[in-house]
Amino acid sequence: MREMHTGVAIREALTLAMEQDERVFLAGEGIGTSIHDNPLMPTYGLLEKFGSKRVKDTPVSEAAIAGLAVGASNMGLLPVVEIMFFPFMTLASDMVVNHAAKLRYLSGGKSAFPLTVRVKAGLFPAGCQHCHNLEAWMAHVPGLKMTFASNPADAKGLLLSAIFDPDPVIVVEDMGLYFMLGEAPEGDVRVPLGKARIARQGTDATVVAYGGAVHTAMAAAGMLEAEGVSLEVIDLRTLVPLDKETVLESLGRTGRLVTVHDATRFCGYGAELAAIAAEEGFASLKAPVRRVAAPNTPAPFTPPQVEYYKPGAEDVVEAVRSIL
Numbered sequence: 001m002r003e004m005h006t007g008v009a010i011r012e013a014l015t016l017a018m019e020q021d022e023r024v025f026l027a028g029e030g031i032g033t034s035i036h037d038n039p040l041m042p043t044y045g046l047l048e049k050f051g052s053k054r055v056k057d058t059p060v061s062e063a064a065i066a067g068l069a070v071g072a073s074n075m076g077l078l079p080v081v082e083i084m085f086f087p088f089m090t091l092a093s094d095m096v097v098n099h100a101a102k103l104r105y106l107s108g109g110k111s112a113f114p115l116t117v118r119v120k121a122g123l124f125p126a127g128c129q130h131c132h133n134l135e136a137w138m139a140h141v142p143g144l145k146m147t148f149a150s151n152p153a154d155a156k157g158l159l160l161s162a163i164f165d166p167d168p169v170i171v172v173e174d175m176g177l178y179f180m181l182g183e184a185p186e187g188d189v190r191v192p193l194g195k196a197r198i199a200r201q202g203t204d205a206t207v208v209a210y211g212g213a214v215h216t217a218m219a220a221a222g223m224l225e226a227e228g229v230s231l232e233v234i235d236l237r238t239l240v241p242l243d244k245e246t247v248l249e250s251l252g253r254t255g256r257l258v259t260v261h262d263a264t265r266f267c268g269y270g271a272e273l274a275a276i277a278a279e280e281g282f283a284s285l286k287a288p289v290r291r292v293a294a295p296n297t298p299a300p301f302t303p304p305q306v307e308y309y310k311p312g313a314e315d316v317v318e319a320v321r322s323i324l
Contacts, residue, residue, distance in 0.1 A: 001153075001183040001184065001185055002183065002184060002185075002186065003152075003181050003182060003183055003184075004152055004181065004182070004184050005040050005152065005178060005179055005180065005181055006149075006151065006152045006155050006173075006177045006178050006179070006180050006182065007038075007040040007041050007042050007044075007178035007179065008039075008040060008042075008152070009152035009153065009155050009156040009182075009184040010042035010118075010155050010156065010159060010173065010178075011041075011042045011043065011044060011045075011046065012156055012184070013155070013156040013157075013159040013160045013163075014026065014042065014043065014046060014080065014159070015046065015049070016160065016187075016188050017078075017080070017159075017160060017163045017164070018046075018050055018054060020188070021078060021164075022054075023076065023077045023078040024054075024077075024078045024079075024080060024163060025053075025054040025055070025056065025072070025077065025078075025079060025080070026043060026046065026050075026054065026055045026056065026079075026080050026081070026082070027055075027056040027058050027065055027068055027069070027079065027080075027081045027082070028043070028056075028057075028058060028065060028081055028082030028083070028084070028118075029057070029058055029059075029060055029065070029082070029084050030057060030084075031043045031046070031047060031055055031056070031057055031058075031082060032044065032045065032046055032047030032048070032055060032057070033047070033057065040178055040179055041178065042118075042173070042178070043055070043082070056068075061091075062083055062088045062089070062091035062092040063091050063092055063094065063095060065081050065082075065083065065092065066081065066083075066092035066094075066095035066096050066100070066117070067095045067099075068081065069081040069095070069100070069115040069116075069117065070095050070099045070100050070103070070113070070115065072115070073100075073113045073114050073115040073168075074103070074111075074113060078114055078115070078116075078163060078164070079115045079116070080115075080116040080118060080163055081115070081116070081117055081118070082117075082118045082119070082120075083117060083118070083119040083120075084120060085119070085120050085121075085126075085129075085130045085131070086119050086120065086121045086131075086132055086133055086134050086172070087128075087129055087130060087131070087132040087134070088119075089119060089134055089137075089138070090134075092117070096117060096138075096141075096144070096168070096170075097141050097144075100113060100115060100117075100143070100144070100168040101141050101142065101143030101144045101168060102143055104143060104167065105142075105143060112166035112167065113166075113167065113168060114163075114164070114165060114166050114167065114168070115168045115169075116159070116162045116163050116165075116168075116169050116171055117168070117169070117170050117171065118159075118171045118173060119170060119171070119172055119173065120173055120175045121133050121135070121148075121172045121173065121174055121175065121211065121262075122174040122175040122176045122177075122211075122212060122262065123176075123262055123294075123299060123306055123309065123310045124175060124176060124306065125301055125302060125303050125306050126301070127299070127301045128298035128299045128300070128301070131299035132298070132299055133172075133261070133262055133263035133264075133294075134263070135148060135172060135239055135261075135263060135269055136263060136267060136268050136269045136271075136272075138170050138240075139239050139240050139269060139272070143167070143168070144167075144168055144169070144170055144240060145162070145165065145167055145168070145169040145170070145193055145238070145240050145241065146169065146170040146171075146172065146238070146239045146240045147159075147161075147162060147169065147170070147171050147172065147193065147237065147238050147239070148172040148174075148210040148211045148236070148237070148238075148239055149173070149174075149177075149211065149237060150174075150177065150199075150209075150210065150211055150212065150213075150214035150215065150235050150237070151177070151180070151182045151183075151214075152180070152181075152182040152183065152184040153182065153183055153184045153185060153189075153191075154191050154197075154235075154237055155173065155177070155184075156184050156185075156189070157185075157189055157190050157191030158171065158190075158191045158193070158237060158238070159171055160188060160189075160190045160191075161190045161191060161192060161193050162193070164190075165193060169193070172211065174211040174212040176212055177211070177212055191237065193238050193241065194238050194241035194242070194243055195237065195238065195243055195246075196234050196235060196236045196237055196238070196243035196246040196247070197234070197235050197237060198232065198233070198234055198235075198246070198250070199214060199217075199218060199233040199234065199235045200218060200221050200231065200232060200233040201232055202221065202230035202231040202232035202233070202254065203230045203232070203253065203254060204229050204230045204231065204254060204256065204320075204324065205229070205231055205232070205254050205255075205256035205257070205258060205320050205323065205324070206231075206232045206233075206234060206247070206250040206251055206253075206254045206256065206257050206258070207220065207221070207231050207232070207233050207234070207257075207258045207259075207260060207316060207320070208234045208236060208247055208250075208257065208258070208259050208260070208270075208273055209233065209234070209235065209236070209259070209260040209261065210235060210236040210237065210239060210261065210269075211261075211262065212262060213260045213261050213262055213311065214233065214235045216260055216311060216312060216313050216316060217231070217233045217260050217313075217316055218233055219313035219316075220313040220314075220316035220317050220320070221233055223313060223314075223317050224317055224320060229320065229324065231320065232250050232253070232254055234246060234247060234250055239269060242272075242276075244276055244280070247273065247276065247277075247281075248276070248277075248280055248281045248284075251277055251281045251284045251285070252281065252284045255284055255285060255286035255287070256285070256286055256287050256320075256323050256324070257273070257274070257277050257281075257285070257289045257290075258289070258290045258291070258292060258316060258319045258320055258323070259273045259274060259289070259290075259291050259292065259293075260292045260293070260311060260316055261292075261293050261294075261311075262293070262294055262310060262311060263293060263294060264293060264294045264295065264296050264297075265291055265293035265294065265295065265296060266296045268291070268293050270291040270292075270293055271291065273289075274289040274291060277289050286323075287323035287324075288323060290319040290320075290322060290323055291319075292311045292315045292316050292319050293311055294309055294310065294311060295309065297309075
């Protein structure tokens, strides 16, 4: 299989979708220009390839971008819009939460509203108004689906599935992974929404993660292997719908569960996983569930502070040791 950067794999998915279906178009702030004018960024070169009718550079207005997506999907198009940073979803939230997520319900299930919202996430030295993972907010909204890939193959395959899904899908992209090399298949190979993967098999404890946190979990698994501890690492890939079966089956094999994410701990996505384990996997639990996450403060700005704030492999190792 070929190797490519995640940002390039995302661009390949966008290109394939636009070549297959003329209803697909892109919109966002500075698409193909400005900070996106980098060969490793997802929309690099697409403006030149498809023209301004299908790659729309928008004003700096996330509410307008999201409104454009809702209106276009209502008219039968397949919009793929970009929100530059996750905290800016608060500006787009009225259109995404109050309209996109609810229109199928309001139509009595008779209408579909296919739209894709790509949003950059992750922890990097850009300050708290650009760094704040809000996946738990979006996951809380009925009617929205959400993906969060950890590698190029999944980033490409999940995005293709999202674009051609009949419902609104939030596609969260960890910016740090844009520059990570990994394998990705050629052609239109889609990853189904709602299906997790076992990134590493193990017997002593299950670690559930998504996005960049999967690599944190894998690093922890390597450190613990040297101590004779075997971790099973699950990459959720899709947060909504959640593949509960894979999580609970793994918990049934190992009896111990640790959740890992880069978002803040309080009311984070890990809390939902812990609740599922308590409600539906209690008989399998040999120890309390542990959550590894960022502290409940705004994301810091300086690199040393970001390093302190971002959950690391040592934090996962410590959490696992505490329940063995």
